[in-house]
Amino acid sequence: MRKKTTYRNPVSTSKYTGLLLISPFLIGVAAFFIYPFISSFIMSLYNYRMNITPDFIGIDNYKNILSDKAVTESFCVTLKYIFTLVPLKMIFSLCVALILNIELKYMGVFRTIYYIPSTLGSNIAIIILWRYLFTTDGLVNQVLGITGLPAVSWYGEPVPALWTIVLLRVWEFGSCMVIFLAALRDIPKEQYEAAKVDGCGKVRAFFRITLPAIKNVFIMNFIIQLITAFQEFNAPFLITGGNPLKKTYTFAMLIYDEAFAYNNFGYANALSWILFTVTFIVISIILILWNRLKKD
Amino acid sequence: MRKFLIYTFLAISSIIMIYPLLWLFGASMKSNSEIFTSIWFIPEKIDFSAYINAWKSAGGYTILHFLKNTLLIIIPKILFAVISSSVTAYGFARFDFPFRKTAFALLFAVMLMPQIATMLPTYIMWREIGVLDTYIPLTLPSLFACEGVFVFILIQFFGGIPKELDEAAAIDGCGALKTLFYIHAPCIRPAIISIAVFTFLWTMNDFMTPLIYISSVEKYPLSLALRMSMDSTGQGYEQNKIIAMSILGLIPSISVFGLAQKQFTSGITTGGVSG
Structure with missing residues (x-):
């Protein structure tokens, strides 16, 4: 990151040049972040529907959310999804990054192969692929059949259905892994050599040298994964449609449906605000705990 | 022996990673019954x-038509994103100005903002302006450096450019923007390529943005067109058609990634970006 300097740029002596240069960004923040937040909050206080004059109902939307079973259920689904996906993806990414960090030939080729799925993200073609992989007589069940395992009704039961989405996102672990890999490359080799001379084993070297060195990247990566998982929409919307029994119906899908399927924009905005608040609180807690941990 | 184990693990896992894509490619040339057997x-x-x-695709249009629509969204977006993020990053990296720290914190906050939370009010804003079912809501935001990640990558690249270059440019009479375009632009080329590639792939x-804003089939980008055929195909027949369509839909992404792969990986490893 850039050092804090009192550097005076020679090409321009005015202290407002910089401000002028970043003005597009400032306008963008005002138009696409600050304004939406304020208007979202205001709308959440109304019974706001398209083509009908909105009427003010105070905090009724929020009260209704508290007693709405659909909200609690989709919130639980989202939590279940996050708690399965994020640890799995993080650990897997870190392990693969550790292996790819070993200096051997052709590591670049493997890195590229692992990276490809993550560049395809929620590309609809990947969604189609996934639907075919996990249908009753799809590739996954055929492979299970060959190894003698019973076929799974992936989309027919709640737990396997959620797993199809988790597996899709774990399959796309490349971008998460590359970030770890970049951090691992920055650790000076001398540290490991010194540790070896002192008789320090591999496992201890990992906990004493590697983990402390990548901790900032780790926490940053963790937060990014958390936010992404919390907003999961495309995969459940297109692969499972929230089924069976709404057990893959995520919070983001609920917001979308309330707004665009039931024309209930006021309520949907209140839900958006809850999503934002929860994200904000969770990130703050992580960062506060993190700072505490650093001081000890 | 250890080497052998590592390579075996890597080989097996990369086959698992890549096999679904190979299978999809193969399935597009299979008969409908063979796909599931x-x-x-x-x-x-x-x-x-x-x-x-x-x-021939769906809705009376060829797949080329939908690809053209996608490009009509992507090309302005890339141009907008590259220009706006470079100028913004340049401002942050090379100038001191009032509230610099606050603006920098905003950049960070924007990056962590859940997109879903701002989706609805933004939609209503565009609706009131009256540009629903046009590409404006999809492309225009890129003009305002709203991808914090891009600005971060560029700031890091600017950090690697010696400040003496700016001084030399000043002596030769370059202003702030001229310095950016003539002196810095060649140095930040890898970052610019990464931004272009990321914008393309993303x-x-x-799926969600076009789903909300684009309602007429004529204007559908590839993602919505594919979804339309996916839903109308259903189970039973024409499975290989939809698979072939998705292969055609993957080709642009995979070829762009392949072409830019070298420059691109250097960009991500320095910037630390998530796809």
């Missing part, structure tokens, strides 16, 4: 007829 990706008899059906992958 064989796990081997090479078809018994290669049959390109699915591609002919896929090319726009190809984006």
Whole structure:
């Protein structure tokens, strides 16, 4: 990151040049972040529907959310999804990054192969692929059949259905892994050599040298994964449609449906605000705990 | 021995990673019945007829039409994103100005903002302006450096450019923007390529934004067109057509990634970006 300097740029002596240069960004923040937040909050206080004059109902939307079973259920689904996906993806990414960090030939080729799925993200073609992989007589069940395992009704039961989405996102672990890999490359080799001379084993070297060195990247990566998982929409919307029994119906899908399927924009905005608040609180807690941990 | 174990692990796992894509490619040339009976990706008899059906696509338009629509969104987006993020990053990296720290914190906050939370009010804003079902809501935001990640990558690249260059430029009479375009632009080229590639891939992958804003089939980008055929195909027949369509839909992303792969990986490893 850039050092804090009192550097005076020679090409321009005015202290407002910089401000002028970043003005597009400032306008963008005002138009696409600050304004939406304020208007979202205001709308959440109304019974706001398209083509009908909105009427003010105070905090009724929020009260209704508290007693709405659909909200609690989709919130639980989202939590279940996050708690399965994020640890799995993080650990897997870190392990693969550790292996790819070993200096051997052709590591670049493997890195590229692992990276490809993550560049395809929620590309609809990947969604189609996934639907075919996990249908009753799809590739996954055929492979299970060959190894003698019973076929799974992936989309027919709640737990396997959620797993199809988790597996899709774990399959796309490349971008998460590359970030770890970049951090691992920055650790000076001398540290490991010194540790070896002192008789320090591999496992201890990992906990004493590697983990402390990548901790900032780790926490940053963790937060990014958390936010992404919390907003999961495309995969459940297109692969499972929230089924069976709404057990893959995520919070983001609920917001979308309330707004665009039931024309209930006021309520949907209140839900958006809850999503934002929860994200904000969770990130703050992580960062506060993190700072505490650093001081000890 | 240790080497052998590592390579075995890497080989097996990369086969698992890549096999679904190979299978999809193979399935596009299989007959409908073979798709669900064989796990081997090479078809018994290669049959390109699915591609002919896929090319005709759906809703009375060819797949080329939807690809053109996608490009109409992607190209302005790339231009906007590259220009706005470079200028913004330049401002942050090279100038001191009032509230610099606050603006920098905003950049960070924008990056962590859940997109879903701002989606609805933004939609209503565009609706009131009256530009629903046009590409404006999809492209215009890129003009305002709203991808914090891009600005971060660029700031790091600017950090690697010696400040003496700016001084030399000043002596030769360059202003702030001239310095950016003539002196810095060549140095930040890898970052610019990464931004272009990311914008391309993310726009190809984006489903929710066009889903909300674009309602007429004529204006559908590839993602919505594919979804339309996916829903209308249903179970039973024409499976290979939809698979062939999705292969055609993957080709742009994979080829762009392949072409830019070298420059691109250097960009991500320095910037630390998530895809």
